[in-house]
Amino acid sequence: MLLPDPPQAGRRACLALAMALLALGPGAALAQAGANSFDLSALMAVLSQRKSGEARFTEERTVSTLDYPLRASGRLTFQAPDRFARFTEEPTTESMEVQANQVLLKRGKRTRQMNLDAVPELAALAEAMRGTLGGDAAALQRHFRAQVSGNAARWVLRLTPLDSRLAHTVQQLEIAGLGADVRTLDLRLAGGDRSLMMVEPVAPGAASPTSATSASK
Numbered sequence: 261m262l263l264p265d266p267p268q269a270g271r272r273a274c275l276a277l278a279m280a281l282l283a284l285g286p287g288a289a290l291a292q293a294g295a296n297s298f299d300l301s302a303l304m305a306v307l308s309q310r311k312s313g314e315a316r317f318t319e320e321r322t323v324s325t326l327d328y329p330l331r332a333s334g335r336l337t338f339q340a341p342d343r344f345a346r347f348t349e350e351p352t353t354e355s356m357e358v359q360a361n362q363v364l365l366k367r368g369k370r371t372r373q374m375n376l377d378a379v380p381e382l383a384a385l386a387e388a389m390r391g392t393l394g395g396d397a398a399a400l401q402r403h404f405r406a407q408v409s410g411n412a413a414r415w416v417l418r419l420t421p422l423d424s425r426l427a428h429t430v431q432q433l434e435i436a437g438l439g440a441d442v443r444t445l446d447l448r449l450a451g452g453d454r455s456l457m458m459v460e461p462v463a464p465g466a467a468s469p470t471s472a473t474s475a476s477k
Contacts, residue, residue: 298415300397300408308395311340314462315442324452335462 314337321330334348345357354367358376365372400406403426404419417435421427431448445457 298408298411300400300406300417303408303415303417304395304397304400306395313338316460316462317346317457319455319457321455322453336459 314335316333316335318333319331321332323330331351332348333350334346336344336346338344343357343359345355347355352367355365357364357366361376363374363376365374397406400419403423404421407418407420409416409418415437417437419433419435421430427450429450431450432446433448434446435442436444436446442459442461445455445459447455447457449455
């Protein structure tokens with residue numbers, strides 16, 4: 261059974277996936293960046309070395325039409341060159357997986373597949389995300405004004421959309437990290453909604469709770 265295709269649902273899904281991608285964070289090489297040389301180019305150089313990643317996340321989303329925040333938790337994965345996913349485990353089980361130009365959404369027994377090109381602003385956002393994951397500053401700057409502040413010990417990457425269609429949905433994405441790890445992602449939507457994600461990177465070779473549970477069965 262295919263899920264319905266409301267435009268807003270597709271936008272929210274891909275925006276959540278954008279956070280999932282960026283939450284995977286840079287590798288340990290980031291700690292080698294000096295305070296004087298730490299800028300967008302230095303960050304992109306670190307990101308270009310990563311071929312895969314996994315992290316646990318907890319998210320609190322504030323929606324203007326609700327009197328209480330929405331909370332979720334799960335895991336995030338990325339594998340070069342263009343495969344990435346967000347697996348939500350609480351409060352419901354659902355997933356979003358992207359490969360090339362296709363997005364696959366699953367919730368329970370329901371599945372929906374969409375083409376990124378169907379919504380131009382989402383296609384631009386996906387290209388910018390891949391630019392970030394691939395360490396391509398030029399691709400990132402085609403869609404965002406990127407500002408890096410701080411140093412290798414404590415840094416912030418602030419992304420502001422340049423495209424008017426994307427800016428109609430996304431106000432700003434701010435990613436903050438300590439040393440080699442991304443720790444928070446703050447996504448602010450133009451309508452007043454906000455999503456704050458806390459991230460805990462998973463060390464290479466370490467089994468996530470989900471995979472450990474599966475292996476024991």
